[in-house]
Amino acid sequence: MTDFAERDGPSVTEGAPAPAEAVRTRGLYKRFGRQVAVAGVDLVVPAGSFAGLVGPNGAGKTTTLSMITGLLLPDAGSAEVGGSDVWRDPVAVKAHIGVLPEGLRLFERLSGRELLMYNGRLRGIPKDEVARRSEELLTVMDLVSSADKLVVDYSTGMRKKIGLAAALLHNPRVLFLDEPFEGVDPISANTLVEVLRRYTSSGSTVVFSSHVMELVERLCDWVSVMNLGRIVAQGPLSEVRGGQTLNEALLHLVGARATGEQGLSWLGSPGA
Numbered sequence: 506m507t508d509f510a511e512r513d514g515p516s517v518t519e520g521a522p523a524p525a526e527a528v529r530t531r532g533l534y535k536r537f538g539r540q541v542a543v544a545g546v547d548l549v550v551p552a553g554s555f556a557g558l559v560g561p562n563g564a565g566k567t568t569t570l571s572m573i574t575g576l577l578l579p580d581a582g583s584a585e586v587g588g589s590d591v592w593r594d595p596v597a598v599k600a601h602i603g604v605l606p607e608g609l610r611l612f613e614r615l616s617g618r619e620l621l622m623y624n625g626r627l628r629g630i631p632k633d634e635v636a637r638r639s640e641e642l643l644t645v646m647d648l649v650s651s652a653d654k655l656v657v658d659y660s661t662g663m664r665k666k667i668g669l670a671a672a673l674l675h676n677p678r679v680l681f682l683d684e685p686f687e688g689v690d691p692i693s694a695n696t697l698v699e700v701l702r703r704y705t706s707s708g709s710t711v712v713f714s715s716h717v718m719e720l721v722e723r724l725c726d727w728v729s730v731m732n733l734g735r736i737v738a739q740g741p742l743s744e745v746r747g748g749q750t751l752n753e754a755l756l757h758l759v760g761a762r763a764t765g766e767q768g769l770s771w772l773g774s775p776g777a
C-alpha cells in the first residue's frame with residue numbers, strides 16, 4: 506500500500522490525501538562493528554517542507570539518509586516515506602523518491618544526455634517524454650553545451666547538477682540530497698537553489714544534509730539536528746534557532762569543541 510498521490514506511476518490508494526508527514530522514522534538504529542552510527546533516530550519531516558539535516562562530522566546524517574532511501578538496511582527501527590514503509594514496500598517508495606547520494610556514482614561512460622535517457626527509461630517513462638524533460642533539465646542546469654560530453658569528464662559541480670537532474674526526472678514526491686552543494690561553485694549553487702525552490706513550491710518535499718548553515722538558514726523551513734547518532738533538536742527553523750543564528754544554535758546543541766589552546770603550540774612557531 507502506498508499513500509503517495511499519483512504522479513508518474515499508478516498509486517494503490519488513488520485519490521487518497523497525501524500524508525502530513527513526508528518522512529517519519531522510528532527508533533532507526535545502525536551499528537558498524539562497535540561503532541554505533543545511528544542510535545535510535547525519530548526523524549520527522551512534514552510534507553512540503555524544505556528540510557535540512559545538520560550536525561557535525563560523524564553525527565550519522567549519511568547513515569540515516571541511506572537507511573531512509575533504501576540503500577542501507579537498518580539493524581532496528583523503521584522508516585516511512587509518504588506513509589509507506591521503506592523496507593516492507595521498497596518498490597512503492599522508490600517510485601516516488603529521488604536521491605542524490607553522497608559520493609554519487611554515475612555511469613561514467615554515458616554522456617549527460619544519455620544518462621538522463623537511461624534513468625528515465627529505467628523509470629518506465631515514455632521515450633519522447635524523457636527526451637522532453639531531459640532537454641528542459643539540461644537547459645535549467647546550464648548543461649546543454651556539455652550534454653554530449655562523457656560524465657567521466659564532468660567537473661564536481663557538473664556531476665552534482667546532472668545527478669540532481671537524474672533524481673528529478675521522474676518528478677518524485679520527496680527528494681533526498683546528501684551534501685548537494687559540496688564542491689559546487691556559487692553560480693551553480695544558485696541554479697540548484699532555484700530548481701529546488703521551484704520544486705518545493707508545488708508541494709514536494711526536499712530533505713538535504715549540509716554543513717553550510719547559512720544556506721540551511723536561507724532555504725529551510727524545517728531543521729533536524731543530529732549529534733552522536735541522535736536527533737538533538739527538530740522543528741520549524743525559527744524554533745530550532747531560538748532567536749540565535751543556526752550556527753550558534755548548533756554550537757549550543759552539540760557543544761563547541763576545544764579550540765586547541767593547550768595543543769599545537771608548535772604550529773606556526775619559527776624553528777619549532
Ligand SMILES: Nc1ncnc2c1ncn2[C@@H]1O[C@H](COP(=O)(O)OP(=O)(O)OP(=O)(O)O)[C@@H](O)[C@H]1O
Nearest residue numbers: 537540541542560561562563564565566567568569
Ligand atoms: N560503512 C561504515 N563502516 C564503518 N563505520 C561507518 C560506516 N559508515 C559510517 N560509519 C561511521 O558511522 C558514523 C556516522 O557516519 P556518517 O557518515 O553517517 O556521519 P555524517 O553525519 O554523515 O558525517 P559527515 O558530516 O562527516 O559526512 C561515523 O562514526 C562513521 O565513521
